[in-house]
Amino acid sequence: MKILMIGPGEPSRRNSGLGVACDHIAHELSNKIHLRLFSPETLEENAQHSSENKNTYKIHLGDKLGDHRELNADIVHVQIKSALTPYFYLSNTEQEITQEQDNHIQQALDEYTKALTIQGEKVDFDLIYAHDWMSIPAAIQLKKRFNKPLVLHIHALDYDRTGKKSNSWLYKLEKEGLNAANAIISVSHYHADIIIKNYGIDKNKIHVVHHGVNKKEIEKFVSPLKEPIILFAGRLCSQKGAMEFIETAKILHNKNEDVRFVMAGEGELFPALINKCMEEGMMDKFHFTGHLKQPELFSLMSGASVFVMPSASDPFGLSALEAANMGLPVVLSDKCGVKELLPNAEVVSKSDPKVYAQRIIKLLQNPEETRNSIKGNHEALKDKNWSNSVDKIIKIFENSI
Incomplete structure (x- = not known):
């Protein structure tokens, strides 16, 4: 089984918990199946750009971003305009996005989609596995072009960020992706209910897979403070x-x-x-x-x-x-x-x-x-590790092909 995963990039300050979760998922998947990973590079890793994995291919597009740490997968890095990050959105209580910024974001997304689609045409895959809004346009195009099933993993939605059902282009894009997907992975039952109620999605194609957690070996922090x-x-x-x-x-x-x-x-x-x-x-x-x-x-x-x-x-x-x-x-x-x-x-x-x-x-x-x-x-949490979570994801892949 060959999976084309479109992810948010390596964990960084630009993709927060989404990047951490997808990084764990990608590494577990790469040990269990044939994984092809398409992801944007990050600004923080650009300085390390010289140490490339031999299976890594770069697409130069807009501002330079970064690199991805090695894993057992075929990796395609896509460099995109710096405005396009999973967390570009700001709620009305924080800072309004101007029309000019919004247009710039949509333009960057269009360019990113074009680059992903071009690279997707060069590789062989059985299923598209996409994460959140940035991956949706390319995932839909590749699904139509090659008639391959699409599994969409939703980590957050416009509804969560704004606290209401909006009529924004982002909401419409998310709804289009949710409707196009053969199967949807939700990170919790709480969020599955939001997808059903606010996006009008059939509950039968939504599967809940909680994130995992692995044992950590860390250097214990000794607080210099006497207070809790x-x-x-x-x-x-x-x-x-x-x-x-x-x-x-x-x-x-x-x-x-x-x-x-x-x-x-x-x-x-x-x-x-x-x-x-x-x-x-x-x-x-x-x-x-x-x-x-x-x-x-x-x-x-x-x-x-x-x-x-x-x-x-x-x-x-x-x-x-x-x-x-x-x-x-x-x-x-x-x-x-x-x-x-x-x-x-x-x-x-x-x-x-x-x-x-x-x-x-x-x-x-x-x-x-x-x-x-x-x-x-x-x-x-004894059995709530990333390996077990990814086993559930693979089962969804198998049932979708």
């Missing part, structure tokens, strides 16, 4: 509940709770978050790390006390799964798909900073109960 660390990790944006985390911290700060707050990640809300911390007189209790690579993030998790994910809508929430795997108690929004794998997580049913603060205090003040929560989540 409350950790947020993710894009600093409204969708991830970044401002809700600040409001939660404000409540704990006003209660004179002796804790520190760490926000790991980058995003559009960064200046507003800094300003809010300054206004509330909390800067001496806050630490903003910027983007962290996976080993650095896991090390930080090993020294934290509580992980908080107050997302407005999170199809999965991979960082929360990683945190639970690292032995952290987790406080989640009920709009996070990852709750389906963490039976002992503290789940908050509405976006209320007071409730988040109460749950954090509960975990800090009840160590025995917290240890039981950690143990319960850890037990639930």
Whole structure:
């Protein structure tokens, strides 16, 4: 079975959790089937461009981006305009995209699609396996051109980013891809319901495959701080509940709770978050790390006390799964798909900073109960590794061919 995978590129600050998940999937697939991987390069890896895998082919298109680490697959790198990333979109509460920017993004997508389609015509494959909106136009064209089945893996949608059903070109593109796909992979039952209700997709062609988590060998982080660390990790944006985390911290700060707050990640809300911390007189209790690579993030998790994910809508929430795997108690929004794998997580049913603060205090003040929560989540993750997740994906491939 030869699979043509169109992915978002190697994990980087430009593709966030999507890149991490697809990287794990690609490596597991490459050990089990014949994989051909098409993906955009990234700016961060451009400096390493000289060390190419012999099976790697480059398409020069627009601004230079980067390289992809070696794996057991035929790889095609596609260089695209820098405006085109999985997370170009910004919600109305953060920053409006101008018509000029929108046009530039669509032009970059058209060029990327053309390059992918040209390369797709040169290789042999049995099935197209595409991830999210950037891959949809090329996937549809290749499906029509070669009459091959299409499996579309959805990690996030326009609905999650805007919080509503829109009439944008991106929503229309996603709906076209969902309708064209022979099978759809959703990362959670929570998100499958969104696909069905807001995109009008037949539930019978949607398959839920949760992300996995592998055991980690890391250098444990020894905190120089005496206070417990409350950790947020993710894009600093409204969708991830970044401002809700600040409001939660404000409540704990006003209660004179002796804790520190760490926000790991980058995003559009960064200046507003800094300003809010300054206004509330909390800067001496806050630490903003910027983007962290996976080993650095896991090390930080090993020294934290509580992980908080107050997302407005999170199809999965991979960082929360990683945190639970690292032995952290987790406080989640009920709009996070990852709750389906963490039976002992503290789940908050509405976006209320007071409730988040109460749950954090509960975990800090009840160590025995917290240890039981950690143990319960850890037990639930025993067989939730990436290899098992990819086995389910391969079964979907087999049933689609």
